[in-house]
Amino acid sequence: MAEASGAEDVPSPPLWRDRNFGVFWVSQTLSVAGDSFAYIAVPLLVLHVTGSVAQMGLLTGVAGAASVCAGIFAGVLADRFDRRTLMICCDLVRLVLYGLIPLAWTFGPQVWLLYVVLPVGEAVGMVFQVTYVTAVRNLVGVDRVTEANGRLYATAAAAGLGGPLLAGVVSGQFGPAAAIAVNAVSFALSAVGLFFVRFRTAEAADVTGVTGVTEAAEAAEAAEGTGVTEPAPARQRPWRELSAGARFLWRHPVLRSLTILLSFFVFFTLGMTDVLIYHLKHDLGRSDGTVGTVLAIAAAGTIAGSLLVAPVRRRLGFGATWIGAIAVSGVAMACVGLSGRVPVIAALMAVYLGGVSVAGICSMSLRQQVTPDHLLGRVTSAFWTIHFSLGPVGAAVLTWGAGEYGVTVTCLVAGIACLLIAVTALLTPIRRSGPEHTAPATS
Incomplete structure (x- = not known):
C-alpha cells in the first residue's frame, strides 16, 4: 500500500481540502455515472436485437450469479493484494470488456458476446466493490470514515439518478452500443483517478482513529x-x-x-x-x-x-x-x-x-x-x-x-x-x- 503523506501527528485536513479524497471522490462518481449508462443500455441492446424479455432476464440472472460467486472470494483478494493496484486492474479489465461491445457491434449484433462480457464484468465489479469499501479507511483514516462514506454515497446516488437520463438520450441519438462505450470510458477515468491517489498504510489509518x-x-x-x-x-x-x-x-x-x-x-x-x-x-x-x-x-x-x-x-x-x-x-x-x-x-x-x-x-x-x-x-x-x-x-x-x-x-x-x-x-x-x-x- 502506498505511504501516507505527512507525519502521523499532523491533524488530517478537512475532507474538502484533502486532495487524495477529492480525486478519489470525483473519479468514483464518474464511474458510478458510467455504470448507470450500462444499466440502461444493456437491456435496450438485448431488446433491440432479440425483442425478448426472457433473454433480458436470463442475461441478468447469469450476471447476478457470477457476482455472487465472485463475492465469496473478493474479500480474500482485497486482503492479500495492494488495494489500489487491485482496483486499477479491475477498472482496466472492465474497460476492455465493455469496450469490446461497441467495437463488436460495428460488425453487426453479437448477442453471444453479452453472455461473456456481463458475467465476467459483474464478477470483476464485485471484487472492485469489496476492495473499494476496504480502501476508504486507508484513504481518510477511521476518524473521518463516516463523513467520507456519506459524501461518496450521496454523490453516487446523484450520479445514479442523472446517469440513466443521459443514457437514455445517448441511446436514443446514437444507439445503446454508444452508451455502453461511455461506460467503458468511465472505467478508464476511474483507473486514472486511482493512479493519482495515495492511500495510508494500515498502521497509519488505524492510528488516526479511536483507540478501540x-x-x-x-x-x-x-x-x-x-x-x-x-x-x-x-x-x-x-x-x-x-x-x-x-x-x-x-x-x-x-x-x-x-x-x-x-x-x-x-x-x-x-x-x-x-x-x-x-x-x-x-x-x-x-x-x-x-x-x-x-x-x-x-x-x-x-x-x-x-x-x-x-x-x-x-x-x-x-x-x-x-x-x-x-x-x-x-x-x-x-x-x-x-x-x-x-x-x-x-x-x-x-x-x-x-x-x-x-x-x-x-x-x-x-x-x-x-x-x-x-x-x-x-x-x-x-x-x-x-x-x-x-x-x-x-x-x-x-x-x-x-x-x-x-x-x-x-x-x-x-x-x-x-x-x-x-x-x-x-x-x-x-x-x-x-x-x-x-x-x-x-x-
Whole structure:
C-alpha cells in the first residue's frame, strides 16, 4: 500500500481540502455515472436485437450469479493484494470488456458476446466493490470514515439518478452500443483517478482513529494466534481464509447483532420499490412518468441522509442514530400503504430512503472502524453475503403479499416489522453510543 503523506501527528485536513479524497471522490462518481449508462443500455441492446424479455432476464440472472460467486472470494483478494493496484486492474479489465461491445457491434449484433462480457464484468465489479469499501479507511483514516462514506454515497446516488437520463438520450441519438462505450470510458477515468491517489498504510489509518480500533485489532490478532506486531498473518488453509470474515463478525458483539438484524431488515424492505411501483400503477392508475418522478424525489432522500449521517452520528452517537433511522424507515414504509396522494407518497419514500441510507452508512462505517485492516476485505464479503441472503426471498414474499392482500396490509406488516427490529436493537449492544471502542471476543 502506498505511504501516507505527512507525519502521523499532523491533524488530517478537512475532507474538502484533502486532495487524495477529492480525486478519489470525483473519479468514483464518474464511474458510478458510467455504470448507470450500462444499466440502461444493456437491456435496450438485448431488446433491440432479440425483442425478448426472457433473454433480458436470463442475461441478468447469469450476471447476478457470477457476482455472487465472485463475492465469496473478493474479500480474500482485497486482503492479500495492494488495494489500489487491485482496483486499477479491475477498472482496466472492465474497460476492455465493455469496450469490446461497441467495437463488436460495428460488425453487426453479437448477442453471444453479452453472455461473456456481463458475467465476467459483474464478477470483476464485485471484487472492485469489496476492495473499494476496504480502501476508504486507508484513504481518510477511521476518524473521518463516516463523513467520507456519506459524501461518496450521496454523490453516487446523484450520479445514479442523472446517469440513466443521459443514457437514455445517448441511446436514443446514437444507439445503446454508444452508451455502453461511455461506460467503458468511465472505467478508464476511474483507473486514472486511482493512479493519482495515495492511500495510508494500515498502521497509519488505524492510528488516526479511536483507540478501540487498535484494541479490536489486537484482540482479533490474539484470537487468530498471529501476535499484535504482525498486521497480516501468514496464509492459512483456503477454508480458514474464506471463513475468517464470518468468524470476526460473530466474535464482535455489535457487528454480530447488526448482521442478524440487518438481514431481517433487508428481508422486509428489498421489494419496497416494486411494491411502490405496483401501488402507483395498479392502485392509483398513475403513468410511467409519475413513477419516475416519485422515484427521483425519493432518491433525494438518499442524498439527504448520506449528507446528514456524519453530523447526526457525532451528535447522537451510533446507537441512537442507527436505531432511530431504522424506526423512521419503518414508520414511513407503513404510511406509504395508507396514502393515496402521490406527493405524500413521494415525501414518505424520501424519508424511508433517507433512513435506509443513514442506517447503512453507519453500519458500513462501523465495520471499517473496528475491523483489522488485514481482515477488512473478508469481513465485508462475509457481511454482504449474509446480509443479502434473505433479500431475494423477502422481495418475492413482499410483492406476493402486495398482489394477494393489497399494498396497505403489506406495507403495514413490513413497517411494523422494521419497528420491531429497532426495538430489538435496544436490547443488544447496538444501543451503545460508541461501539467503535468495542473489541471482538477472543474466544
